[in-house]
Amino acid sequence: MSSFCAKVFPTEPQAPSVKSAIPGPKSKDTVTDIEKHFEAKAAYFVGDYSKSIGNYIVDADGNTLLDLYMQIASIPLGYNNPAIIEAAGSKEMINALVNRPATGNFPSADFDSQIQRLVKYAPHGFPYVWTALSGSDANEWAFKTAFLWQADQDRNYAAFTKEEESSSMINSVPGCPVRSILSFRQSFHGRTFGALSTTRSKPIHKLDIPAFDWPTAPFPALTYPLEEHQKENDEEEQRCLKELEETIIAWKTKSPVAAVVVEPVQSEGGDNHASPKFFQGIRDITKKHRVLFIVDEVQTGVGATGHFWAHEAWNLTSPPDMMTFSKKAQTAGFFYGNPELWPRQPYRNFNTWIGDPAHIIIAGKIFEYVSENNLTASVQRVGKYIKEGLLKFQEAGHISRLRGVGTFIAFDLPTPEARDQFTAGARALGVNIGGCGVRSVRLRPCLLFEEKHADIFLDVVSKLFSK
């Protein structure tokens, strides 16, 4: 099979090359230097990105690692992809960086073209976009949009009352209403105060930070292999949907749910999947109760699941109301279909920059590249190959709950300690890989990861389990 990746990256290494412990002495020294001015307790190693290429990350000590983590799932087309280098060095980019506009007041003459490059690849039914700076930021915009829309529905677009205006200034009802966003247990939606109030993956993210009193519903805990547990998994999903609807009803008097937000695959929370039927259930329940449905594709978006947007695989009877994106888009924001979601007055959803044209230019190039090179098809093919390769380790009892769509694949080790040993062991053998949940390993290669890379990864897995 001819390698698209080899054409794009003719100088990509053939294999990892590990010369030192990871982190090595130069990585450690650099982190020590960084920590004189910046907090870096979570640093694994220091990246030498000018030398990294394609699927391989080079670190400060000259170690070359096959990267299946790709900056926490955020580099879509490999390191130093020539198409992105070209976009980054363009005149349009320099203009965007040097003259960063206050887009809401003085949009750039280039802006219409820039956002068209995004909406061209939006999911079906989403002609509108709102741009943001991070996944958290995108989710907060979507939540705010939901709250504004719900209130406008309630007042039938009447003018604000004096009482609403004055009470809003003291953060009090009726101007600042008691309303909520419902998220699922184990979910991760970001770290700013609104987004963090919906994040439910781990205490370390939430401890000591005030949060809104917002509801949750259970996310299905499927039993694997799926084909052997169809009935019980279906019952599990129905149980979760029942509790979702009961919670929406119960909170109507306490703190009405403005929107339900869900990840197509709960990522930080452990790579938890559900069936299209489950998501259709959310769509039906939210419609029934005039609750908006937000799909958080911050981690799943832009190809890695084998679809451009993961939720496109659900074939819903009607699209979600909003879909947020970030990470592999290298910019952030949300797509939406109904222009009525936008308030009728200016300055309700507004800030100085509203996104970043520099990164929008990169995103437009990424979206075009993924589409024109049909990368979702190769992701499906390679994902199947990886799963088949991992199956034998599952059959041998080394791993469990092998799961995934496209190359968005995960499996479990017996314990959290075994998982941490696995990821550290893989790094020592030249494969950079991430964990999630309690004892899961998650694969997040870029979209140019191919069978030859999978072979190297599978060989390392084999070595780790034959020790």
Place this chain on the structure above:
Amino acid sequence: MSSFCAKVFPTEPQAPSVKSAIPGPKSKDTVTDIEKHFEAKAAYFVGDYSKSIGNYIVDADGNTLLDLYMQIASIPLGYNNPAIIEAAGSKEMINALVNRPATGNFPSADFDSQIQRLVKYAPHGFPYVWTALSGSDANEWAFKTAFLWQADQDRNYAAFTKEEESSSMINSVPGCPVRSILSFRQSFHGRTFGALSTTRSKPIHKLDIPAFDWPTAPFPALTYPLEEHQKENDEEEQRCLKELEETIIAWKTKSPVAAVVVEPVQSEGGDNHASPKFFQGIRDITKKHRVLFIVDEVQTGVGATGHFWAHEAWNLTSPPDMMTFSKKAQTAGFFYGNPELWPRQPYRNFNTWIGDPAHIIIAGKIFEYVSENNLTASVQRVGKYIKEGLLKFQEAGHISRLRGVGTFIAFDLPTPEARDQFTAGARALGVNIGGCGVRSVRLRPCLLFEEKHADIFLDVVSKLFSK
């Protein structure tokens, strides 16, 4: 006087040139196109940034306006400044854009140098920085940092209890505590849920969005001219400080104040100033009650007040605990002095990108440029010149409450309508200028605005008042 600006921008226009109504037909058409995919109700006109230069913005219709608003106070060195163009086209920039790192896990080998270029120009007493993406984001990080530190102080850095961990997952006490950030009335600190809970400038920003029940204190309403009202202004500031301390004490049982956040000049809220003595009072009161003191320099930072950081003019007995920045830095974050403000565990303050090296590179160049060209001195000189020029309009009764530091100048018109007519009239005569508060005009020129530009502005003011 030789013009530094003329050396930097030899092709800067000598005067505005208005060819059409503003917005003109091309601006209107472009906004109509944008609105097919994006909300743009607040657009004044479309900027043609590739043609804009120095202090002059060119719009889509070829109108050339002297810009005293500069993308809501966010362009520091003029449009298409050659030094920034050079930084934007550098190899380091392309690397930063193409291989955007997950800085917390895999910092770039360039990162130590990049943050050193920021902390080199940090205010005295602030050797540490944390990077962010916007003013809202910077403030939310600072608020979270305050909450984490306060909780760690309370538990004396003991391990989290099981109850804290489990309750945090349902957004409940004790894991998610009831604590607050105190802000001042009329303040603006951003739009995300945490930042918006401290913003108190206008209902339109806050209506229909749930907010935390957090306290406020009054910001002094000074009477002008200051030199004629020293005693009553001093009493007004003492009244505000008294209420600040009473509020901190009163909320100790209800929702303890973790931090007080204040703008050196309340900007969106109406360009409200206070004396150094007032800010020293905040420092003293916060120290006394173990409350952290956050100075929000998102709008005042990077030179426009005649100091690099506005709060440096206060000569406090000890520095604030954190200082947030964005806008003219073209990136965002906060500086801090005490490393104990950072939690001892990784992943408490964390996200995928933690700022943006591309914009940090720009910020580093801006900071160096402001310092090496001693722009704060020329800002002080030009600011004095503008104020002297405006004084005669105040003496003639056209404007009131003329106030400002450096070129960070504002004045009031008799009514909101008169103010809106003034800014629209100025635009029609070729001067782009912004409003704030209820009936104020705010000047936010870049740091290369000189006497020759002030003369053009003052001439337009004269025309507007002789109509």
